[in-house]
Amino acid sequence: MSRYLLRRLLIAVPSLLGISVVLFTVLALAPGDPFGDLATNPNVPPEVAAALRTKFGLDDPIALRYLHWLTAMLHGDWGFSFVSHVNVDTLILQRLPVTLLVIGGSQILALLIALPVGVYSAVRAHSVLDHVANLLAFIGFSLPTFFTGLLFILLFSIYLDWLPFVFRADIAATGWTWYWEQFKQSIMPVAVLALFQAASWTRYVRSGVLEVIRLDYVTTARAKGLPERVVVIKHIARNALIPVVTLVALQMPALFSGAIVTEQIFRIPGIGSLLISAILANDTPVIMAVTFVFACLVILFNLVADILYGWLDPRIAYR
Numbered sequence: 001m002s003r004y005l006l007r008r009l010l011i012a013v014p015s016l017l018g019i020s021v022v023l024f025t026v027l028a029l030a031p032g033d034p035f036g037d038l039a040t041n042p043n044v045p046p047e048v049a050a051a052l053r054t055k056f057g058l059d060d061p062i063a064l065r066y067l068h069w070l071t072a073m074l075h076g077d078w079g080f081s082f083v084s085h086v087n088v089d090t091l092i093l094q095r096l097p098v099t100l101l102v103i104g105g106s107q108i109l110a111l112l113i114a115l116p117v118g119v120y121s122a123v124r125a126h127s128v129l130d131h132v133a134n135l136l137a138f139i140g141f142s143l144p145t146f147f148t149g150l151l152f153i154l155l156f157s158i159y160l161d162w163l164p165f166v167f168r169a170d171i172a173a174t175g176w177t178w179y180w181e182q183f184k185q186s187i188m189p190v191a192v193l194a195l196f197q198a199a200s201w202t203r204y205v206r207s208g209v210l211e212v213i214r215l216d217y218v219t220t221a222r223a224k225g226l227p228e229r230v231v232v233i234k235h236i237a238r239n240a241l242i243p244v245v246t247l248v249a250l251q252m253p254a255l256f257s258g259a260i261v262t263e264q265i266f267r268i269p270g271i272g273s274l275l276i277s278a279i280l281a282n283d284t285p286v287i288m289a290v291t292f293v294f295a296c297l298v299i300l301f302n303l304v305a306d307i308l309y310g311w312l313d314p315r316i317a318y319r
Helices: 002-029 036-040 046-055 062-074 088-123 128-142 145-159 175-212 216-223 228-265 271-280 284-312
Strands: none
Touching: 002 062, 002 284, 088 128, 088 175, 088 228, 088 271, 088 284, 128 175, 145 175, 145 228, 175 228, 216 228, 228 271, 228 284, 271 284
């Protein structure tokens, strides 16, 4: 197990280097200049603008700029935001807890919905509840998150006035009141992302269970007289989750970028809104850092998926 993890980590190093080269080159060649407004600002002397460009190495060759960036990253320096005038790692750490709260809560809720519904739909295939679950699943992943978010705002915020539709990071409360306000303003964004993911995962869980439920070892387990609950949970659901694990692992990084839309709808001060504002302001260090973090998440969750394969199916060996 340890040798397998070490080998995978060693393989990840050249992959991350290659990804960073591509990202840095694309951003360096993209049109726009973060200090372009300084050249047309009469209040900024030309020598000040030139000194800033020299300080941040914007006029250096791309290869040299990349080496400087890579060296700084290896020393824990993620760069300096041209717009916010603070370190990039400080910006990300300020936004990360909110994003993790929304995305983590949505994934837990999506799994709590998809797993039992998908398993029950497959075990009771072609029943009334199976048809209802399939219908709701098709509706769920057919509606984009921005549309569902607007519906939630109209229903729960405007008509019923139950939930706030603007996420506030500066809640003037303490103790349990603060936690309650955080919970209330997180309900709609978490539900929007969770319902979209649960609709897709329910179909995959149902399909995986239908493939496993007809196998010989399931028939043998039932012939031994095992209770149906034990057969479903231990012998069917566990082995059917392997393709679902792959799907969740591959979609997890994409969910961070997909949450950008949800964060814009509910005005959530998370990583998504940070990336959008950085793109609009051509804040290259922030864009590079956030996209590189997404790339690291892709490799990390693929490694987590490979580890879970062996736990779900003992026949899979780590080699």
